[in-house]
Amino acid sequence: MKRFLLMTTCFAALGVTVVAQDDAEYHGWMKSVGATSGSLRKNLEAKNADAAAADAKKLQEIFGQVHTYWSDKKVDDAMKFAMNAGTGFGEIAGQAAAGKFEDASATLKTTSANCGGCHNAHREKSADGSWKIK
Numbered sequence: 001m002k003r004f005l006l007m008t009t010c011f012a013a014l015g016v017t018v019v020a021q022d023d024a025e026y027h028g029w030m031k032s033v034g035a036t037s038g039s040l041r042k043n044l045e046a047k048n049a050d051a052a053a054a055d056a057k058k059l060q061e062i063f064g065q066v067h068t069y070w071s072d073k074k075v076d077d078a079m080k081f082a083m084n085a086g087t088g089f090g091e092i093a094g095q096a097a098a099g100k101f102e103d104a105s106a107t108l109k110t111t112s113a114n115c116g117g118c119h120n121a122h123r124e125k126s127a128d129g130s131w132k133i134k
Helices: 002-045 049-073 076-097 101-122
Strands: 123-125 131-133
Touching: 002 049, 002 076, 002 101, 049 076, 049 101, 076 101, 101 123
Parallel strands: none
Antiparallel strands: 123 131
16 A cells, blocks of 8 residues: 555656746747747848748747647647747748748738737746746
8 A cells, every 4th residue: 555655646746847847948949939029020120031041940849849849738729829830930931032021021020910919829927927827
């Protein structure tokens, strides 16, 4: 009986650790999204095709990871937001590489709406001013 309780406690602790790790990774991705999105905007304004395309590709990859995160949690609307964002950033990468900076900027605006939709639905502000996942 003691062995069963010990094993159950260990598995529960492991599960909590894995969830905390996933959430920490997720927060890291979101911080990277903020910085990379800012860089993307600046590179589009400066008409720097290579750097803008690289930023957009990086964002596309991050949103692939974000999609997997929400898929594992079985949250359909968040999965769709992440998929749409990833697709949009892929389009931006192509537009920027082709020198279509106005098109890329317009696509960035519509793609960014996915971020806002997910944030409104799945994060909340804590009493200390930080954000947490709902």
